[in-house]
Amino acid sequence: MRYFPHTPEEVAQMLAAVGAATLEDLFAPIPEACRTVRPLDLPEALTEWELEAHLGHLAARTGAPRGRVFLGAGSYDHFIPAAVPAVAGRAEFLTSYTPYQPEVSQGTLQAIYEYQTLGARLLGMEVANASLYDGASALAEGVLLALRVTKRTRLAVSRAVHPAYRRVLATYLEPTDFETVELPYGEDGRTDLSALNGIPDLAAVAVQSPNFFGCVEDLSGAAEAAHAGGGLLVACFTEPLAFGLLQSPGAQGADVACGEGQSLGLPPSFGGPGLGLFAARQAHLRNLPGRLVGKARDRNGRRGFVLTLATREQHIRRERATSNVCTNQSHCALTAAAYLACLGKQGLRELARLNYDKAEHLKGALAARGIRPRFSAPTFHEFVVRWPGEDPGRYEGLLEKGFVPGLPLERDYPELAGCTLLCATETKSRADLEALAEAMAP
């Protein structure tokens, strides 16, 4: 086995040094009765060549023709500049661990400090953490923060928040006594904030923008309503590129901004690893979940970076920790920072605008064929349409032609049976968009 450096002579020398006759003798501390009696029943070991062939075969049986997949719904296909994986793939970043020893981890630490800064600026917030697992866990942690800070018991969550995120939130809250109220969406596809009136003991209002239907929400209105009730606005997102063009959650009064960062230079990778982005107002600093990197000085007065405020974590009074996050998505955070550094202020603006324009072009091409958006609110790069004639076989028919025409919404929204959520990013050419419109035409 090429991963083991030990020669038989060395094994013999080492066994002699520790006073054991065989390798099996090393397991003497484990009572016989606790040992497994048979070898593991696993497939035969593969050589590197065989492994490549086997996984190559599996990878070849995954995916659809490029340019024909119009799925978004929380995972987005964007162009990734070669420089981003090249620098992020440096073994010194990839094969290190949590920077417990800052003097030999300044690379990771500075990169995360910069990531925190870039993330806070992108979201219009004051502080960001060093990442959470994904957008869904970020939302759950955002809501838990609001519950801790306000010491209240009730939550209002928009029905236009990603259904899987709401499911994760429900899982996290299941063993608690907190009560969740669902805010409906209106005819325009945006959250109906009037339902907020008179909800007592409100800890948080959780709204996603752009929401699951791609619609841009009135976060300012949601913030006003949340604050009027004494709660916090937890603003969620699945597409941070939108803030290259649209007003950031922070600019609209959000107290916590949390969501998925996969769009920032990470491939979809069948759903993970992604990146839980998490940012908040300075006032909530000591209630932030997850790790934080802060500036420090060394003995010579030189600037450096360290993990900080770790007392909120598991180390001291560990049963009262504000979060159990230990391993996070650190390498994904570094990748996202490198991506944002490549795009820069203007690059992000132009890319976001291009995403908007591509989807609008698709909207236009569909409308020309009689297929109109289901909702009237402005959208970013995804939107809902109703299939003409509500013919149930049409979606499958397009799959057979090699198109994946969005996500059918019926499973999560029975009232939207016959509707599909389409996404068009900068990776779709005009020809791709028009080919889909043509294929979807009645």
Added chain:
Amino acid sequence: MSPVSPVSPIDPTPGRTGLVFDEPLLWVQSRPGRRGFSLPRRDVPEAPLDFGLVGEPPDLPELSEPQVVRHYTRLSQWNVGVDTAFYPLGSCTMKYNPKANDRLAALPGFAGSHPLLPAGFAQGALGLLWELERGLAEVTGMDAVCLQPAAGAQGELTGLLLIEAWHRSRGEERTKILIPDTAHGTNPASAALCGYTPVAAASGGRGILTAAAVAALMDEDTAGIMVTNPNTLGLFEEELPEIAAAVHARGGQVYCDGANLNALLGAVRLGELGADVMHVNLHKTFSGPHGGGGPGAGPVCVKAHLEPFLPAPRVVRGDDGAFAWEVDRPRSIGRVHAFHGNFGVLVRAYAYLRTLGAEGLAQASRLAVLNANYVRVALRDVLHLPFDRPCLHECVFSDAKQRPHKVNTQDLAKRLIDYGFHPPTVYFPMVVPGALMVEPTETESKDTLDAFIAAVRAIAREAEESPELLRAAPTRTLVTRLDEAAAARQPCLTG
């Protein structure tokens, strides 16, 4: 020939001279108008836009591609990783990460695939997940596996939620959970997140938990126990079968923290010893690169009675051999991940499992245990060994022999850096004051261990003869010891 002219005004501080570079923050290097990104060609017209929705462009730094590449390459050079040096960080299992696995995870079919693809377009990925679940069930002796948890701590939370759901399904509400003092630091936090009150269970004089102690603590309000086995002292919890029996007798469930599974592959299947649920840190035992703190993966493995509660959806295989997602699972606790977990890490773990096979995995554990015991025996005369008996994959020393010289664990760790080694885990587990926890892993050679042993022995000698060398360490790094207390008093988290 001297490489440096005697008249050259060289700053002797490491990191300021020669080819050890300084590197300003990203935004310090920014100049308006630069861009390191080639925007895709615009082939559609600008569409009408409601300018009331538009915000200020985010204040991101403006850099060229070469600047970005140089910036991150330089930062990387300030980092030590497994590919750089021996990294014996206890309980983190910093073993070598096979390069083949990284390449395979990046295959376009895997990296480029959308998680919501209809199952017909994702047969390869679904098959991989299905096979990985089977493999992990076999290794752990459990019946079913959920791959969603993105890290060990999320696996812990998931496992506890499963226990909570199981009790509730039986009409019981239990409020407490037993956690040994040798458990991982995240265990009590996970229990608290799940609404349980953690109750500490003290390990006995031999560094392990006794069934008698557990039986005395176990009552009808206690949901179960979280045991790390081998524990954080590197010792096998010999009484686990009896502990499990005591917990089960009072209606509780046994959670095993599998973070230290690297010691047990092919030797012990915790499911056979009474565990009802456990998580596996794939990035540790199954060798995913740790990435400076993630991403990892923390699948949860359960016995059959907990299977109905596992997060949904589940991969299922039809009679025709085709894979599909089973969504409708009414007793499921829900989801813990937006999609299917950290798939890229799962691909690496699957590749590792298939490369080693049954015998390779067993050999990995044997050599990991050999390496840990080799270090233990070689250093026990110069470092205090609180539990002086054979260990499994890691051994825990303390600074008790150095304290009389006013040298502590931190000083020992920092001096190791000057000798070219990443320090072990320090001040953990908390049951050993001044702990120094060494986990060499199976991928380190005898030569490396000998060099490490020689360095520690030299440092122990320095501690007696010139302790100021340790207290001043590290000296050969870009920055010297950083004032973490001051950084926490006035946190500066953004620039």
